[in-house]
Amino acid sequence: MSRLLRPSTTIARCMRSMWAPSGVEPVGPCVSTEIPGPVSKRLRAEMDPIHQTTSVKFFVDYERSFGNYLVDADGNTFLDVFMQISSLIFGYNHPDLIKVLSDPRFISAAVSRPALGSFPRNDFAPTISRALSAIAPKGCPLVQTMLCGTSANENAIKTAFIWYQTQKRGGPPSAEDLVSCMKQEPPGTPNICVISFDGAFHGRSLAALSMTHSKPVHKVDIPAFHWPVASFPRYKYPLEKNVQYNGEQDNDCLAKVEELIERQKKAKCEVAALIVEPIQSEGGDHHGSPAFFQGLRDITKKHGIVFIVDEVQTGGGGTGSFWAHESWNLSSPPDIVCFSKKLMIGGYFYAEHLRVKEPYRIYNTWMGEPTKLILLEKAVEVIKRDNLLEQVRKVGKGLQSGLRQIESANNSKMRNVRGLGSYCAFDLCDTATRDKFLDTAVSNGLHIGGCGDTAVRFRPALIFTENHLEIALDIISKSMKRL
Amino acid sequence: MSRLLRPSTTIARCMRSMWAPSGVEPVGPCVSTEIPGPVSKRLRAEMDPIHQTTSVKFFVDYERSFGNYLVDADGNTFLDVFMQISSLIFGYNHPDLIKVLSDPRFISAAVSRPALGSFPRNDFAPTISRALSAIAPKGCPLVQTMLCGTSANENAIKTAFIWYQTQKRGGPPSAEDLVSCMKQEPPGTPNICVISFDGAFHGRSLAALSMTHSKPVHKVDIPAFHWPVASFPRYKYPLEKNVQYNGEQDNDCLAKVEELIERQKKAKCEVAALIVEPIQSEGGDHHGSPAFFQGLRDITKKHGIVFIVDEVQTGGGGTGSFWAHESWNLSSPPDIVCFSKKLMIGGYFYAEHLRVKEPYRIYNTWMGEPTKLILLEKAVEVIKRDNLLEQVRKVGKGLQSGLRQIESANNSKMRNVRGLGSYCAFDLCDTATRDKFLDTAVSNGLHIGGCGDTAVRFRPALIFTENHLEIALDIISKSMKRL
Numbered sequence: 009m010s011r012l013l014r015p016s017t018t019i020a021r022c023m024r025s026m027w028a029p030s031g032v033e034p035v036g037p038c039v040s041t042e043i044p045g046p047v048s049k050r051l052r053a054e055m056d057p058i059h060q061t062t063s064v065k066f067f068v069d070y071e072r073s074f075g076n077y078l079v080d081a082d083g084n085t086f087l088d089v090f091m092q093i094s095s096l097i098f099g100y101n102h103p104d105l106i107k108v109l110s111d112p113r114f115i116s117a118a119v120s121r122p123a124l125g126s127f128p129r130n131d132f133a134p135t136i137s138r139a140l141s142a143i144a145p146k147g148c149p150l151v152q153t154m155l156c157g158t159s160a161n162e163n164a165i166k167t168a169f170i171w172y173q174t175q176k177r178g179g180p181p182s183a184e185d186l187v188s189c190m191k192q193e194p195p196g197t198p199n200i201c202v203i204s205f206d207g208a209f210h211g212r213s214l215a216a217l218s219m220t221h222s223k224p225v226h227k228v229d230i231p232a233f234h235w236p237v238a239s240f241p242r243y244k245y246p247l248e249k250n251v252q253y254n255g256e257q258d259n260d261c262l263a264k265v266e267e268l269i270e271r272q273k274k275a276k277c278e279v280a281a282l283i284v285e286p287i288q289s290e291g292g293d294h295h296g297s298p299a300f301f302q303g304l305r306d307i308t309k310k311h312g313i314v315f316i317v318d319e320v321q322t323g324g325g326g327t328g329s330f331w332a333h334e335s336w337n338l339s340s341p342p343d344i345v346c347f348s349k350k351l352m353i354g355g356y357f358y359a360e361h362l363r364v365k366e367p368y369r370i371y372n373t374w375m376g377e378p379t380k381l382i383l384l385e386k387a388v389e390v391i392k393r394d395n396l397l398e399q400v401r402k403v404g405k406g407l408q409s410g411l412r413q414i415e416s417a418n419n420s421k422m423r424n425v426r427g428l429g430s431y432c433a434f435d436l437c438d439t440a441t442r443d444k445f446l447d448t449a450v451s452n453g454l455h456i457g458g459c460g461d462t463a464v465r466f467r468p469a470l471i472f473t474e475n476h477l478e479i480a481l482d483i484i485s486k487s488m489k490r491l
Numbered sequence: 492m493s494r495l496l497r498p499s500t501t502i503a504r505c506m507r508s509m510w511a512p513s514g515v516e517p518v519g520p521c522v523s524t525e526i527p528g529p530v531s532k533r534l535r536a537e538m539d540p541i542h543q544t545t546s547v548k549f550f551v552d553y554e555r556s557f558g559n560y561l562v563d564a565d566g567n568t569f570l571d572v573f574m575q576i577s578s579l580i581f582g583y584n585h586p587d588l589i590k591v592l593s594d595p596r597f598i599s600a601a602v603s604r605p606a607l608g609s610f611p612r613n614d615f616a617p618t619i620s621r622a623l624s625a626i627a628p629k630g631c632p633l634v635q636t637m638l639c640g641t642s643a644n645e646n647a648i649k650t651a652f653i654w655y656q657t658q659k660r661g662g663p664p665s666a667e668d669l670v671s672c673m674k675q676e677p678p679g680t681p682n683i684c685v686i687s688f689d690g691a692f693h694g695r696s697l698a699a700l701s702m703t704h705s706k707p708v709h710k711v712d713i714p715a716f717h718w719p720v721a722s723f724p725r726y727k728y729p730l731e732k733n734v735q736y737n738g739e740q741d742n743d744c745l746a747k748v749e750e751l752i753e754r755q756k757k758a759k760c761e762v763a764a765l766i767v768e769p770i771q772s773e774g775g776d777h778h779g780s781p782a783f784f785q786g787l788r789d790i791t792k793k794h795g796i797v798f799i800v801d802e803v804q805t806g807g808g809g810t811g812s813f814w815a816h817e818s819w820n821l822s823s824p825p826d827i828v829c830f831s832k833k834l835m836i837g838g839y840f841y842a843e844h845l846r847v848k849e850p851y852r853i854y855n856t857w858m859g860e861p862t863k864l865i866l867l868e869k870a871v872e873v874i875k876r877d878n879l880l881e882q883v884r885k886v887g888k889g890l891q892s893g894l895r896q897i898e899s900a901n902n903s904k905m906r907n908v909r910g911l912g913s914y915c916a917f918d919l920c921d922t923a924t925r926d927k928f929l930d931t932a933v934s935n936g937l938h939i940g941g942c943g944d945t946a947v948r949f950r951p952a953l954i955f956t957e958n959h960l961e962i963a964l965d966i967i968s969k970s971m972k973r974l
Contacts, residue, residue: 214698
């Protein structure tokens with residue numbers, strides 16, 4: 009396809025970057041057209057009669073993209089620190105992953121997709137073991153594979169509901185439960201709920217949307233479960249100069265959670281689970297402190313509520329460890345940890361006490377995707393071999409300190425530099441300025457993400473190095489000056 | 492892995508079938524162990540500490556399985572007419588699909604997965620065109636790719652809700668809608684609903700479960716939307732001898748739908764959509780007549796309700812055409828047609844009037860999976876090249892008439908032979924007898940599915956031929972005699 013779409017006018021100007029030999033990154037970004045360029049515009053017009061195109065930014069030549077560099081359909085080359093909404097662990101066309109595709113296991117899995125819940129592959133257990141158990145968060149030895157972040161969260165709350173009702177009854181469903189659930193009446197269909205947070209994003213199915221409170225565009229016109237919404241802290245930065253204010257934020261938010269739990273008890277709609285992101289990403293890259301999360305763990309433990317940490321965006325190494333919640337130093341681990349994106353499939357790790365004893369309760373046709381699991385197995389091996397988590401921590405420090413320097417030079421417009429590992433963010437003074445910044449950065453060759461109303465977020469791959477950092481900071485600095 | 496798991500004791504007895512050279516099917520099934528066999532039992536014990544195993548039937552050697560034949564971890568070879576819960580279009584390791592894996596498009600898509608909604612591949616439109624538009628149901632030119640059947644149905648009802656509210660308002664959401672939806676209050680979060688049917692299965696997310704009414708095990712302990720449930724016809728067979736009774740079934744069920752629509756209006760929870768399967772598969776392979784579906788189309792049209800046909804299980808050729816609803820000869824087409832399983836990805840086709848004008852309303856990170864789309868493109872080509880739909884229709888006729896003969900010889904226990912294309916089913920006299928039949932059939936080398944309380948269902952791949960049919964009927968006949 010790429011042959012057909014080869015752009016004619018921009019080739020000469022971008023030779024240096026776009027014709028880089030396979031396996032070598034371009035020396036830097038190169039943008040020669042407006043974004044989206046003429047080829048992207050033509051492709052959008054071709055696509056519109058058969059598939060919606062309203063959210064398309066530009067089309068991508070994925071065969072030419074390599075490493076940290078994305079090449080668009082017009083031949084423009086960008087340094088990519090957004091990585092397909094935080095979902096590419098090693099950037100584009102990583103040679104170690106390409107090699108996996110000729111593994112007979114991959115081939116048979118790709119063309120003979122199993123119904124993993126009933127007829128798993130004979131290598132399923134060792135593959136899970138190497139791809140997932142090897143990185144299991146402490147206290148969560150069991151894993152359930154799914155297809156995406158939303159299905160991870162949907163099945164995590166189902167697991168929580170099943171456990172909560174089983175505890176309450178002291179055993180499996182009664183005959184009355186089995187009859188009443190078919191009429192969607194209690195006791196079989198219980199009136200129980202999940203607490204989520206203002207600013208949260210947990211997916212876009214109807215139940216996941218009921219726990220999502222980041223933007224109206226996600227929620228409007230869609231019926232919802234009327235589940236309680238707690239407040240997530242909103243800190244002042246730099247943290248070290250706002251200790252008292254931020255501590256009060258934590259305390260107020262924790263008090264609200266306790267209040268909601270009591271209110272729900274009185275309303276006869278008990279709280280079975282609480283779900284929270286380590287960094288509210290889609291909502292604007294809002295961080296919570298270790299003390300806040302320890303507080304949530306204490307409250308959920310006290311009330312017998314399942315504590316679910318949604319690491320769909322933060323899991324997989326970008327925060328400097330496999331799981332962002334490792335940095336909280338919790339006194340006891342979460343009950344469920346959800347993942348997807350960088351880990352290629354969806355799913356969740358969970359504690360032994362949540363194991364569902366009856367068959368077919370957590371189940372569906374595919375229950376995940378073995379080709380992704382086989383790729384993930386290799387990715388976990390490469391992360392260890394290449395010390396990539398250490399590199400993320402190192403480059404993350406440089407990124408935060410570089411951003412602080414740019415903030416100092418632009419303190420009327422830029423603020424709140426924050427981050428964990430290479431997952432850094434900053435705010436601009438308003439939405440229009442933020443949007444203008446994103447446009448300017450991309451036209452300067454940096455593909456970076458926005459989130460919330462005013463935030464800019466870094467979500468680079470794990471192969472992002474000091475060399476790329478230098479280029480990124482240079483473009484940010486240059487783009488700030490043009491605002 | 493398969494080398495490690497090579498079974499030692501059963502090899503000699505199964506040489507004929509299990510060591511068939513690659514690319515050639517075994518001459519017939521061969522079972523040498525109990526099911527599950529000792530290797531499957533050992534693998535289950537290995538898997539249990541890290542992943543639930545309660546619904547595992549047996550482990551499979553997918554590298555050795557070929558065509559219509561599945562080889563389990565113990566080396567037993569089964570003729571497979573269940574095909575991973577109806578989800579394999581060409582059975583195991585089809586050579587044409589294997590060839591696709593070395594296509595540079597497949598390689599880049601497999602290791603550089605795009606966020607298709609924002610940064611689609613430059614070959615996305617032509618691939619959709621060849622893989623999906625080429626088989627689009629009449630009246631539904633637009634397609635939205637997703638990951639699985641559940642996400643197809645979730646997003647189909649979201650599309651319906653958005654359309655319904657937009658119509659009602661006469662335009663996009665108001666400022667009041669955008670504010671109130673964040674509090675999950677009307678008018679932004681509307682109190683509207685979907686009608687589904689008793690016996691239906693539409694998936695296992697919370698909203699999909701609210702429309703699913705096949706078995707308590709799916710629903711118990713999970714909160715639900717309290718949406719209305721209509722009745723699906725339950726016919727007597729053979730159809731030609733029960734015309735009056737079955738016609739009354741249709742009329743009664745249609746009247747109930749109208750009644751529910753009126754009731755919901757009075758309850759201030761209007762019906763935005765109606766969702767129905769052509770064959771209620773998980774619920775017991777219940778068929779509806781063309782007259783019943785025409786009635787549903789007329790009622791939904793009259794009331795301005797979106798008519799969604801869930802072809803997740805029936806789409807893709809197994810009923811003798813790409814879409815089961817083609818056999819209804821509707822006066823006007825469905826508004827939305829959902830698919831997944833045999834079509835490898837999930838998604839839905841929809842009518843132009845349902846197009847969502849605003850960006851990011853129907854959206855998520857991955858929005859489908861290009862590797863599956865590239866495989867599907869080849870599959871559609873092969874179906875046409877090899878006249879597979881014609882073959883399905885032919886073998887389907889033979890299957891129904893063969894089953895009727897066995898029914899005649901076993902009429903105290905077997906009844907209600909029915910089918911569309913090769914998607915045939917029959918009932919046994921009770922659940923225990925049905926379960927015993929399934930066990931007997933698999934020990935005789937036929938891997939076939941159960942559904943509902945007493946049904947046995949055929950879901951063969953499109954490469955199922957008269958030769959395989961003969962073997963299948965022979966095993967069914969033999970297994971019936973042992974009940």
